[in-house]
Amino acid sequence: MISDRNKKMLNKTLFYVLMLVLGLIFIFPLIVGFLFSIHTETELSQIPLKLFTPNPTLENYAKVFQSVPIFHYLKNTLIVCVIAIIAQVVISSLAAYGFVFFKFPLKGFLWTIILATMMVPGEVVVITNYVTIQNMGLVNTYPGLFLTSLISGTSIFMMRQYYMQLPKEFKEAAILDGCNDFQFLGRIAIPLSIPTISALAIYQFVHIYNAYFWPLLVTNKDKWRTIQVGISYLVTGDVEEYGKILAAAMVALLPTMLAFIFGQDYIIKGMVSGGIKG
Amino acid sequence: MKKLSIVMLVLLFSFSFVFANGTTETAPAAEPVVEEVKPAGTTEVVWWTYFGKANVSYLQKIIDAYNASQTDYHVTIEYQGSQAEMIAKIQSTRSEDLPALFNCAIENIGMLIPADYCIEAQTFLDKDKEGWPELDKTYAAFRSAYSDKEGNLVGYPNGVSYPTIYYNKNLLAKAGIDPMTLTSTEEVYAACKKLVSEGYCTYGIGFHPDGGYYFNASLAREAVLAFDNTDGYTGDITKCLYTDGGKVQESVTKYLEFYKKLYSEKLAVAYGSNYSSEIIPLLASGDCAMMMGVISMTTKVLTGVAGNFEVGVIPCPSVTPEGKRGGEPSGGTGLFIANNGDKWEMQGGYEFMKFCSKGEWAGYFASATGYLAPNTDAYNSEVYQNYMTNTFPAISVVYDSLAKSDDSAKMPLCAISSTIKAANKLAIETVANEPTDASIAQAIQTAQATIQDAIDLYNLSNN
Numbered sequence: 001m002i003s004d005r006n007k008k009m010l011n012k013t014l015f016y017v018l019m020l021v022l023g024l025i026f027i028f029p030l031i032v033g034f035l036f037s038i039h040t041e042t043e044l045s046q047i048p049l050k051l052f053t054p055n056p057t058l059e060n061y062a063k064v065f066q067s068v069p070i071f072h073y074l075k076n077t078l079i080v081c082v083i084a085i086i087a088q089v090v091i092s093s094l095a096a097y098g099f100v101f102f103k104f105p106l107k108g109f110l111w112t113i114i115l116a117t118m119m120v121p122g123e124v125v126v127i128t129n130y131v132t133i134q135n136m137g138l139v140n141t142y143p144g145l146f147l148t149s150l151i152s153g154t155s156i157f158m159m160r161q162y163y164m165q166l167p168k169e170f171k172e173a174a175i176l177d178g179c180n181d182f183q184f185l186g187r188i189a190i191p192l193s194i195p196t197i198s199a200l201a202i203y204q205f206v207h208i209y210n211a212y213f214w215p216l217l218v219t220n221k222d223k224w225r226t227i228q229v230g231i232s233y234l235v236t237g238d239v240e241e242y243g244k245i246l247a248a249a250m251v252a253l254l255p256t257m258l259a260f261i262f263g264q265d266y267i268i269k270g271m272v273s274g275g276i277k278g
Numbered sequence: 279m280k281k282l283s284i285v286m287l288v289l290l291f292s293f294s295f296v297f298a299n300g301t302t303e304t305a306p307a308a309e310p311v312v313e314e315v316k317p318a319g320t321t322e323v324v325w326w327t328y329f330g331k332a333n334v335s336y337l338q339k340i341i342d343a344y345n346a347s348q349t350d351y352h353v354t355i356e357y358q359g360s361q362a363e364m365i366a367k368i369q370s371t372r373s374e375d376l377p378a379l380f381n382c383a384i385e386n387i388g389m390l391i392p393a394d395y396c397i398e399a400q401t402f403l404d405k406d407k408e409g410w411p412e413l414d415k416t417y418a419a420f421r422s423a424y425s426d427k428e429g430n431l432v433g434y435p436n437g438v439s440y441p442t443i444y445y446n447k448n449l450l451a452k453a454g455i456d457p458m459t460l461t462s463t464e465e466v467y468a469a470c471k472k473l474v475s476e477g478y479c480t481y482g483i484g485f486h487p488d489g490g491y492y493f494n495a496s497l498a499r500e501a502v503l504a505f506d507n508t509d510g511y512t513g514d515i516t517k518c519l520y521t522d523g524g525k526v527q528e529s530v531t532k533y534l535e536f537y538k539k540l541y542s543e544k545l546a547v548a549y550g551s552n553y554s555s556e557i558i559p560l561l562a563s564g565d566c567a568m569m570m571g572v573i574s575m576t577t578k579v580l581t582g583v584a585g586n587f588e589v590g591v592i593p594c595p596s597v598t599p600e601g602k603r604g605g606e607p608s609g610g611t612g613l614f615i616a617n618n619g620d621k622w623e624m625q626g627g628y629e630f631m632k633f634c635s636k637g638e639w640a641g642y643f644a645s646a647t648g649y650l651a652p653n654t655d656a657y658n659s660e661v662y663q664n665y666m667t668n669t670f671p672a673i674s675v676v677y678d679s680l681a682k683s684d685d686s687a688k689m690p691l692c693a694i695s696s697t698i699k700a701a702n703k704l705a706i707e708t709v710a711n712e713p714t715d716a717s718i719a720q721a722i723q724t725a726q727a728t729i730q731d732a733i734d735l736y737n738l739s740n741n
Contacts, residue, residue: 046563068331216363220356232359236333
């Protein structure tokens, strides 16, 4: 006969074992990527391919750092991410606030336009955007890299969904206390929406960080390249060096992994508040 | 409200065209320039490439040598993603922002020439008073591949690849197969059958999955012109002849039968397997005896095999033993002049193209990468002879074949080459997945219809 306490312990243990197994399944591609990145190229061309090498080596990492200025690519990527995220948070907060708390002509129509932009795949407009950036003389510049990421329908949508949940009484009370709209936004609405803003920031970070074709189009020179383009530079025609590519991918993954590790609570809160209650 | 929204949306889209103000039109073909005097100063010559870092580092050595050899031009190489991405970028970049030079696979250049993105090297060659001796020493098969329907030079090879079969010398010797007898797909099939049925290995052959290219190459080897107007060399292609009821259909059918037999008898590695992570390891472990690929895979193959056995190569087989086998089908990457409207930049591109073809440099690049030497000067260069002696002696077979080659092995030159390759690849995949006579007939019909539709659409919109 199992006592209630032991039963509880057993259930808890089983739950953690299940979580651990699930976690390992999800993280397995990363583990495999890392393990293969410490193989030599010859070992990676053998059958059967062994997960664990008897002679682990960091030579692939050394080759990556010698071949391409990976930290320079990371710096460019982070500059673009930071500017784009700040712009998205500011612009989408203001736009969403307007749509939720103000009445103005053509509000429904403008909202339809914003929703419509979410339905247009990015690939459809990439060439026209590129032509526009060329005409503006912004090829090989940071503005060329981030201009198209400064605002998105998804961000406005996320923020609007959150603001719609804010009780109208909050604003009424704030107005009675003498707040104007900017004060209400800055002192009450935005602080309350930190989880949503964080989720938005992390979502956009991953999106912009992983962008490949756009940075490739609007930059020609190594000086302006971002991390994803830099990694593709390691692939040479018919001679694919998997070890080197995996090593570069591991380095490139670090910032996004850190963003997820430190921001996972906000992501969950943001998604839940935007998705279920909205 | 809904009606108003629709009206506003229509207006918005209309205005977007006005405000976009973009143009992808290219500049009119530039006038030849040599007779004019180049203005003083150094002209920047930008070269767009899809070669990755390893190959760019070899090319940089050539660039540095060129930049140090004169002061008129300064060449800079810039990576622009994969070939498809680079072509898309060229097609959407304003002509004045295009580079002076770019790399392109020879089988894809037909997509850029008709739209004036590329200016033929012949324009500059005609005015060149210094001459280009390496051009006359270029292998006939390669020079032919880099010429248009009037015989004008389009560009120059800068990484000649070549369809070939890599094989495990020890394994074939043990099975008593003379690799030099494997000159057609029928003989390759017979060798695979012997190797597998007698237990020498699990698979006779594995295929690099870019099947459309090998399809074209084998037909070229057979001296079969699968399109009208001599495969596009004497006029625009208007017809795909896969179902002509004659020689073309017979050759295409026989070519697909090769795959049918291999896959129905389980003699080949699953079609579509990755050559780098699946087929080369099988070759290295001795489980697979041969691999159809291109010569630029040599470094990868030799790394995988790691000296465990000797690797040999067989030139591209023809479809049937009766195939003409006169010419060698060429592939790989070439150097082309982009029509960016700046005559001195383009002139600089041409001068650099000539410099790259010099024996010392073309030989160096070929030995560093595994590509073929484009001309006899490069072949005879010290650096390339060292490569042949010390790294890959087996490659001499290819040069023996090239020396005997004429210019008859042509692959279609047209703007829809990517559609042709995709349709050919699909035909092979269809037969490999369902190896029956019915699937062969179906695959040919589908390929013919797909290619013909693309030809008709292209001609309708361009003529």
